[in-house]
Amino acid sequence: MNYYNQIKEELINNEVYKKAKDYSKNRNDLSTYYNVGKLLVEAQGGEQRAKYGDSLIKKYSAKLVLEVGKQYNARTLRRIRQFYLLFKERIWSTVSTKLTWSHYAELLIFKDINKINYYVDISLKQNLSVRELRHKIKNKEYERLDKETKYKLVTKAENKVNDLIKNPILIKNSYNFTKITERLLKQLILEDLDNFLLELGEGFTYIKNEYKIKIGDRYNYIDLLLFNIKYNCYVVVELKVTELKKEHIGQIQTYMNYIDRHIKTINQDKTIGIIICKKEDQYVMEYCSDNRIYNTMYNLV
Numbered sequence: 547m548n549y550y551n552q553i554k555e556e557l558i559n560n561e562v563y564k565k566a567k568d569y570s571k572n573r574n575d576l577s578t579y580y581n582v583g584k585l586l587v588e589a590q591g592g593e594q595r596a597k598y599g600d601s602l603i604k605k606y607s608a609k610l611v612l613e614v615g616k617q618y619n620a621r622t623l624r625r626i627r628q629f630y631l632l633f634k635e636r637i638w639s640t641v642s643t644k645l646t647w648s649h650y651a652e653l654l655i656f657k658d659i660n661k662i663n664y665y666v667d668i669s670l671k672q673n674l675s676v677r678e679l680r681h682k683i684k685n686k687e688y689e690r691l692d693k694e695t696k697y698k699l700v701t702k703a704e705n706k707v708n709d710l711i712k713n714p715i716l717i718k719n720s721y722n723f724t725k726i727t728e729r730l731l732k733q734l735i736l737e738d739l740d741n742f743l744l745e746l747g748e749g750f751t752y753i754k755n756e757y758k759i760k761i762g763d764r765y766n767y768i769d770l771l772l773f774n775i776k777y778n779c780y781v782v783v784e785l786k787v788t789e790l791k792k793e794h795i796g797q798i799q800t801y802m803n804y805i806d807r808h809i810k811t812i813n814q815d816k817t818i819g820i821i822i823c824k825k826e827d828q829y830v831m832e833y834c835s836d837n838r839i840y841n842t843m844y845n846l847v
Contacts, residue, residue: 549589573643583630710747719846749776779815789825
């Protein structure tokens with residue numbers, strides 16, 4: 547079997563197809579590269595040998611650069627081979643063709659298929675450009691999810707509102723502040739609000755900052771009041787530039803109860819609370835009896 551000729555034919559046909567039918571070229575790109583990756587593995591004598599042998603890649607790429615195009619160098623062929631090896635266990639139709647080859651190329655450096663699947667899914671849900679995807683990878687978004695959330699993503703278990711909250715949350719320090727107050731922290735969040743909401747997870751929308759409520763004869767102010775569309779509930783966010791303390795739990799619980807009694811409708815789920823602080827204290831959270839309250843840290847970047 548002449549593997550080289552088959553690979554060359556696949557790539558030439560793809561180049562022709564892209565010129566003739568531009569509207570569906572992406573799907574054809576991915577299908578072609580999947581098939582070429584499979585041929586490369588077979589030509590190298592199977593999966594185990596393909597992982598370590600590059601002599602054939604170098605030989606084929608030298609000819610393909612001359613006969614098909616300079617884009618098919620050794621680096622590209624190794625990526626194409628890796629693309630097949632990563633997704634060969636999946637039904638081809640489940641490999642999303644809504645993402646481009648450039649999206650997948652950013653992910654081929656990873657060996658963890660669960661990590662790759664996370665970035666594929668988030669790219670689809672948030673309609674990420676390649677540049678935006680690269681930014682999320684650089685910020686180690688997957689690594690900032692807890693173990694339980696990662697397990698749920700693998701098992702396809704139903705997520706809770708807190709599952710995709712990153713820890714730590716990254717907040718852009720636009721002015722390079724060296725000393726941060728709660729007011730300054732809030733200002734930084736509001737200036738980069740879209741990214742902040744994405745750091746929290748799915749479905750978060752902004753309502754108001756310094757949300758005024760009256761408890762007894764005194765006014766109180768909730769740092770940030772959000773609503774989660776996916777989970778149909780209000781979200782109270784409190785910002786602390788110190789380590790988490792037990793009194794922070796009581797404060798946010800009071801605010802949550804107020805929203806439940808005076809703002810929430812009977813068709814909405816109970817309010818949740820998120821305390822964003824400089825440093826965690828797991829002992830405080832361990833003795834927090836309200837499972838609607840979550841804690842995460844922030845890092846300025």
